[in-house]
Amino acid sequence: MSKSSTTVSKGELTRACILDAAVQQAALAGFEALTIGGLASQTGLSKSGLFAHFGSKEELQLAALDEVVRRFIETAYQPALAAPAGRARLLALFAHWLQWTRRSGLPACPMMSALGEYDSQPGPMRNALEREMRRLDAAIADNVATAIALGEFSGAVTPQQFAFETFGIIASCYRSRILYQDPESGTQAQLAFTRLLAAAAGEAPAGTVAPATVRP
């Protein structure tokens, strides 16, 4: 029994090590650039060893995407659950979302890479990406609905529209941060989100409003 659990644990460690390398590589060069051979030489494992864990390139890509989602949930979604549902949780989720790649030790966002690669290519990767993106949108929309119910947001706000605009701010933040290496990217994103929140609350448009202070 103990021998069997040790064996499983070693296998899990190896798998985690391969996935870590895969996620790093996907963040830099995308999921299409992942190969069993490339990861074998990177991790020092044999190709056949890798095949034992991931039977094909596609299984490896799907497992890497799952691992990316797991890390996002761990570093952005779950910490936000500490804040009460509604406006406060939206603020917390946004703040953690801005930080999650850094906290996960990633040089860029693999979900953005995946979006560029698979949005128009039917298949399991596109399906997984769409499922996860919609799940995140739904989490945002649920909290917008709660904020409306609590009177924090105006009843005129559309939860799906709020999720649409939130994703846009994050996408633009990655362009500023990664492509432009702009140190102001976080401030720009926060200002845009503050304006979105103010509009949702029916307050004066931002630009005239100081951005809210957020403690991630």
Added chain:
Amino acid sequence: MSKSSTTVSKGELTRACILDAAVQQAALAGFEALTIGGLASQTGLSKSGLFAHFGSKEELQLAALDEVVRRFIETAYQPALAAPAGRARLLALFAHWLQWTRRSGLPACPMMSALGEYDSQPGPMRNALEREMRRLDAAIADNVATAIALGEFSGAVTPQQFAFETFGIIASCYRSRILYQDPESGTQAQLAFTRLLAAAAGEAPAGTVAPATVRP
């Protein structure tokens, strides 16, 4: 003389044909998926014929990106110049931007693919992408500055922030349109941009404001 110009013209036609196939493929599967061999079989040309036009995969990728930019300028940027500089030109540019891939016969936006692929990979493709993205931001920022000077926008608006938010709306629109196949993507984008314009003008936040009607 006439024979020579016919020869040049034929070469240019061949090059245009190759580039068209390359841009289509880049829109679907990204620029990294472009290969001389793949395009040779797609266009019915020989590999050596393609090498005569593009000496390497990287030259082909750069030429394809140039062609994407040329089409964007032709179908989105130049038509917007018909509107007077400032708020009206921003409205026109945004409306044309939402339509340019369809007008160019592309199934998705190759610039979005390139962003996912090259934002964190140093090299000529990243440099070209950054240059073109910054050029577009500058065009937006210039018109925001004009709108402020004309009194159309409040003096509290930051041109770079406006460009940041505009790109975010477009990026989110592509996710909705291509990944979600959402027929509401254009409406969502227009509503977000209307809110951005209203905030820039110092008007009441949208949600309470009907979206402006834009004729592309």
